[in-house]
Amino acid sequence: MTHTLSTTVSVSIEIRKSRFIAYAMPVADRDAAMQELRRLREAHPGATHVCWALLAGGQSGMSDDGEPSGTAGRPILEVLRHHDLDGVLAAVVRYYGGVKLGAGGLVRAYTEAIASALQHAERVERVAQTQLTIEIDYPDEARVRRWIEQERAELAGSEYGLSVRLVLRMPATMRDSARDALRDATQGRARFVDPEGDAAD
Incomplete structure (x- = not known):
């Protein structure tokens, strides 16, 4: 049995002067997810990166949005999989603070940001x-x-x-x-x- 989220959850964390704002939201499909991403980009015009991962049946996807390959989208996706979620878009908005984190630091930061958001998330059974x-x-x-x-x-x-x-x-x-x-x-x-x-x- 897969689950989705009842509502959007968001959390903001700071890691070595960079601010990571994580969002996890229920979406019906990839089109709905892309609309939400557009809204996020409009809401955060000054963000350095908006990285994301989507699990929605056969319409999954992810993006590092300019971060080094494999340091953002995949870690976010793995957290969604670990939580057994579907019909969920997870996005992390990063405001760069001037201190480089390195590949390992980025993986940890994106993983921690989205995992923190999901700690507060209420899950509901996903009905096809x-x-x-x-x-x-x-x-x-x-x-x-x-x-x-x-x-x-x-x-x-x-x-x-x-x-x-x-x-x-x-x-x-x-x-x-x-x-x-x-x-x-x-x-x-x-x-x-x-x-x-x-x-x-």
Whole structure:
């Protein structure tokens, strides 16, 4: 069973005049992680490095962001793996303080920074999410939106043309029962669209 984080955690530590600000945050996928990294860079325009590692199913990755190869991204990734996390972006913002740490010192600093952040992190079980795209006629929209609210599914997108197309996000285990329930709610009029855009049924 893998876990993710319930909320973003952050901690700041100082090592030989350099400031390391570690962030660990839950993310749905690589795209969401890249958006968070952009925000971090905007929030820290004066930072020397923003190093990171991501574990998100098959969309993992890491970056030393200008630090010597293997001294930042990989140590951060190893800490995430050690904590058995998934769907998590870990980033460390470094403000250089004028004292060189050397390769071994950098590995220790990045490891310590992200491990410190994770000490305060609340873990939650990671539930696999899926998307379901439904096409309905305008008169059925209110019924479907009511169902979304009641079942606490997430409305991830909507398109209005000749008909209404709604993209729902929900735990993968809900998918089959959701299709049945939405068919019932619309008296069989709901059409489901597969990710390639063809009507599935």
